[in-house]
Ligand SMILES: NC(=O)C1=CN([C@@H]2O[C@H](COP(=O)(O)OP(=O)(O)OC[C@H]3O[C@@H](n4cnc5c(N)ncnc54)[C@H](OP(=O)(O)O)[C@@H]3O)[C@@H](O)[C@H]2O)C=CC1
Ligand SMILES: Cc1cn([C@H]2C[C@H](O)[C@@H](COP(=O)(O)OP(=O)(O)O[C@H]3O[C@@H](C)C(=O)[C@@H](O)[C@H]3O)O2)c(=O)[nH]c1=O
């Protein structure tokens with residue numbers, strides 16, 4: 001059995017209910033209590049652990065950094081230490097927001113990090129704690145996650161389209177929108193691969209293709225949904241938020257394909273299906 005933390009999130013909900021998965025929610029393991037997370041791993045003795053839980057409210061993290069640090073930094077560290085002690089692989093999900101996002105070249109796995117905000121700092125602390133635990137692990141950095149479940153940009157755009165026919169959206173932040181089910185597939189494959197081959201331990205990138213700005217992503221959403229909303233490109237400076245976001249979130253995902261045979265998912269292909277699922281259930 002593979003033990004998953006974060007059963008109610010976008011990625012976690014896609015993992016919950018899969019064959020061979022036992023997923024825990026906040027009631028079973030609260031990440032503000034690292035010892036409770038460690039105890040859950042000891043109690044269940046899984047063949048691998050996947051952490052899909054995180055503090056993901058990017059702007060709110062600016063005023064709650066201690067809470068975000070406990071959930072994104074301390075808890076994954078405690079999980080990774082128990083996994084190392086038990087000799088089982090630990091798969092952790094991280095983010096493009098660990099990068100400062102300068103330039104236009106896709107980020108390599110070993111590029112210098114330098115988060116612009118509290119969320120990114122706490123996620124970077126989580127990466128460092130997982131590596132320091134010294135066990136077999138994968139840190140999978142992904143970006144711009146969307147799904148028919150939970151809070152995400154796709155659902156925000158569909159909601160706004162009910163009352164608006166024109167939106168201004170930032171065009172100078174470029175990244176890969178990533179469907180949550182593709183991340184769920186990837187972490188399952190990676191967990192099994194690490195059980196078989198611990199030498200694959202390391203940090204990897206996984207984002208949807210093609211890379212795009214938020215404004216063009218919004219246009220693609222409205223086109224696929226058949227909603228008559230015009231989108232105007234604006235610079236990030238015209239959309240002030242408590243947390244600054246990276247301009248360049250492009251990630252080179254080739255090592256993930258080489259090591260695990262997992263290609264970048266095509267977000268344009270999955271968008272219509274995802275929209276249908278949202279509009280039919282709301
Ligand atoms: N969303 C995105 O755009 C991106 C996400 N990521 C990373 O991908 C991973 C999955 O993200 P995503 O699926 O979007 O996350 P969501 O925001 O959809 O869900 C977060 C999950 O974490 C859980 N959680 C939060 N705080 C606690 C806590 N104290 N104790 C237990 N559980 C808690 C939530 O539970 P509850 O429902 O009880 O609050 C929920 O299950 C995370 O590591 C995230 O950092 C990386 C790049 C982009
Ligand atoms: C709603 C809206 C947003 N925006 C901008 C704000 C922001 O720069 C961008 C995306 O908005 P969001 O709030 O979805 O962005 P954000 O919550 O920062 O998304 C991030 O979440 C974390 C968890 C990650 O790890 C990242 O990979 C990334 O997905 O769009 C507009 O320009 N116009 C709008 O009308």
Ligand SMILES: [Mg+2]
Pocket residue numbers: 056057058
């Ligand atoms: Mg958000």
